[in-house]
Amino acid sequence: MHPIDRDAVQAELDRRREQPVYLHLETTTGSYTALGPDKKPPVIAFVRNAQVTYARGVVTGPGPYRVGLKLQDGWVYADGLTDFVVSERDELLLAGHDHDGYLTVALQLSAQPFREA
Amino acid sequence: MANPTTAGAPVETTHAATPAPFVPAAERGLLVVLPHPDDETFSSGGTMARCADAGVPVTYLCGTYGDMGRRMGRPAFANRESLRDIRERELADACAVLGAEVRMLGLRDKCVEFEDPIEVAERVRAVIEELDPSTVVGFYPGYAVHADHDALGLIVQLAVRALPAGRRPRLLAVAVGDQEANRATLGEPDVLSDIAHTVDRKIAALRAHRSQTEAMFVKWDEDAEDEQGKAFRDRLLGGERFYLLDPHHVTGYERNRP
Numbered sequence: 001m002h003p004i005d006r007d008a009v010q011a012e013l014d015r016r017r018e019q020p021v022y023l024h025l026e027t028t029t030g031s032y033t034a035l036g037p038d039k040k041p042p043v044i045a046f047v048r049n050a051q052v053t054y055a056r057g058v059v060t061g062p063g064p065y066r067v068g069l070k071l072q073d074g075w076v077y078a079d080g081l082t083d084f085v086v087s088e089r090d091e092l093l094l095a096g097h098d099h100d101g102y103l104t105v106a107l108q109l110s111a112q113p114f115r116e117a
Numbered sequence: 118m119a120n121p122t123t124a125g126a127p128v129e130t131t132h133a134a135t136p137a138p139f140v141p142a143a144e145r146g147l148l149v150v151l152p153h154p155d156d157e158t159f160s161s162g163g164t165m166a167r168c169a170d171a172g173v174p175v176t177y178l179c180g181t182y183g184d185m186g187r188r189m190g191r192p193a194f195a196n197r198e199s200l201r202d203i204r205e206r207e208l209a210d211a212c213a214v215l216g217a218e219v220r221m222l223g224l225r226d227k228c229v230e231f232e233d234p235i236e237v238a239e240r241v242r243a244v245i246e247e248l249d250p251s252t253v254v255g256f257y258p259g260y261a262v263h264a265d266h267d268a269l270g271l272i273v274q275l276a277v278r279a280l281p282a283g284r285r286p287r288l289l290a291v292a293v294g295d296q297e298a299n300r301a302t303l304g305e306p307d308v309l310s311d312i313a314h315t316v317d318r319k320i321a322a323l324r325a326h327r328s329q330t331e332a333m334f335v336k337w338d339e340d341a342e343d344e345q346g347k348a349f350r351d352r353l354l355g356g357e358r359f360y361l362l363d364p365h366h367v368t369g370y371e372r373n374r375p
Contacts, residue, residue, distance in 0.1 A: 001196050024197065030187045031227070031263045035294050037345065044227070046185070085196060093196050100332045101193040108197065115201065116225070 001083035001095060004065050009084055012092045013057035013067070016109050023050045024108035025076060046106075049113045052076060064096055067107055078107040136358065139164055139310035141171035146250035148286070149217070150241055150273045152180035152229055152265040154208035155326040160291040161254050162215055162319035163312025164357050169216025170315070176218045178244055179208060180269050183329075185226035191332040203328055211325035214318050220244065230268035234275060234374075241276035250286050253277060257290035257360055259370030260299055267370055274371075278364040289359035296352065306358035316354050323353075 026046035033040045054069035054076070061079075069076040080096035087093055091110035098104050108114065147168045149157050157165065157177045168175045184201035195203045205221075212219045222240065224232060245253060255273030256266040270290065277288050289308055292299040312319060323330050336342050337350065 001193065026185075026197070028185075028187050031265075034262060046227075083193070087196075087198055089198075091198060093198060095196060097189065097193055101189055101191040102332070103187040103189055103193075103197065106197050114198065 001085040001093065004059070004063065004081060004084050004094070006059055006065065009059045009065075009067075009092075009094065012084075012086060013059060013069075013109075016092065016111070017054055017057055019111070020051050020053050021109045021111060022113050023052050023076065024048050024106060024110075024114050025050075025078065026103075026106040027078075028103065028105075030102065049116070065094075067094060076107070078105055080105045081107065134305060136306050136309035139167070139308050139357075139359070141168045141173055144168055144171070144173045144251045146174045146176070146248055147252050147254070148176050148178060148245060148248055148250040149254040150178045150180070150244075150269065150276075151254070151256060151291075152224070152263075152269045153183040153186070153226065154179055154204045155183065155211070155323075155329045156256075156266070157217070158211050158215065158319060158322040158326060159353065160256075160293075161310075161357055162211075162322045163315040164254075164310040165215040165217050166315035166318045166322075167310065167312065174218070174248070174250075175216055176220060176244075176248055176250070177208075177212055178220045178222060178241065180222045180229055180265065181224045181226040182221070183226055186329065188329045188332060190328045191335055195328045200328065204326075207326045207328060211322040214322040214325055227265060229265040229272075232268075234268070234272050237269075238272045238275035238279060241273055242279050245276060245280065245286060246284070249284075252287045252289055254289045254291065254359065255362075257292045257303070257362065258368045260290075260292040260294070260303065262294040266293060271368070271371055271374070274362060274364055274366075274368075285364060288362045288364055290362040292358075292360060303360055307361040308359040310357040310359070312355075312357055319354070 028044040029042050031042050033042045054071050056070040059065050059067050065081045066079045081094045082096045084094045094107045096105040149161050165175045182201040183204045189195040256270035258267050258270040261267045261270050277285050
């Protein structure tokens with residue numbers, strides 16, 4: 001992945017609007033937080049291959065970046081995005097990474113379903 | 118020192134006071150069943166290599182592709198979509214180092230506990246029947262920190278339980294995390310595997326799981342670990358410890374399942 005180029009990401013969001021797209025949205029602390037010094041429970045959520053259609057999608061922020069997708073009946077939102085790439089399957093992959101390179105958040109869009117195990 | 122989180126917790130089962138050694142020459146086959154690529158190396162890599170050295174067939178039945186992991190390498194070279202194939206290749210490399218055959222269950226990472234445990238246990242049982250190992254290694258349900266670990270730990274226990282009495286392999290369970298807290302409820306581990314002669318291969322296999330261990334090795338190499346990191350490293354490279362788990366013992370984890 002590369003550091004987010006806002007113009008490039010905005011162009012990718014515009015290219016995918018007004019058509020059904022598969023969404024992968026995720027945030028994660030990792031499953032081992034209970035072993036850390038604070039013994040915090042993990043906080044993890046993901047949605048994979050939900051289909052959405054957005055009329056308007058915007059990337060904002062000075063970096064880390066936010067993305068909001070305005071749906072017919074609601075919103076998709078992610079903050080903390082730092083990196084992006086368009087995969088060889090033409091998936092738009094946006095992710096946030098911490099200083100250790102660990103993924104903290106992901107927002108991904110694709111015309112085709114994301115691969116399942 | 119008493120651990121306040123486990124004080125008063127029920128004792129699971131009484132285990133041995135002194136661990137017995139793990140003896141590869143006494144084994145007919147070793148089957149390790151854990152949910153993620155790298156769980157095998159972290160928990161049992163030295164023991165797998167010892168068995169391979171002794172000519173004992175070793176198989177790793179891996180539950181998932183670890184494709185929901187958050188470690189992407191340091192610096193990151195994987196992403197959420199490429200991680201699956203990368204970890205599959207890393208697992209093949211690691212198990213080549215350890216001398217183990219790899220098989221996959223193909224479950225979704227982080228979702229093992231939401232599967233029907235009986236259904237998955239049937240698949241594990243079929244593999245046990247086919248390979249007829251003398252020992253199966255799984256996680257100790259309820260003492261394995263990660264939800265996938267606990268869930269597959271129970272599934273493995275159910276699989277062994279479902280076998281006819283004379284056909285059951287010995288079930289060795291791995292407890293993860295706070296060892297003092299585990300000792301407080303489980304007692305001393307029953308089996309200790311001395312990995313002094315295979316620790317180099319365990320480290321090589323850990324390195325093969327590059328996306329998952331690069332950040333750890335950066336810290337090892339810079340000697341920049343905190344106390345907890347050092348303790349983890351010492352335990353990782355010291356002997357591998359297992360609890361003998363009676364397949365019919367109903368753990369607190371199993372009792373409290375929905």
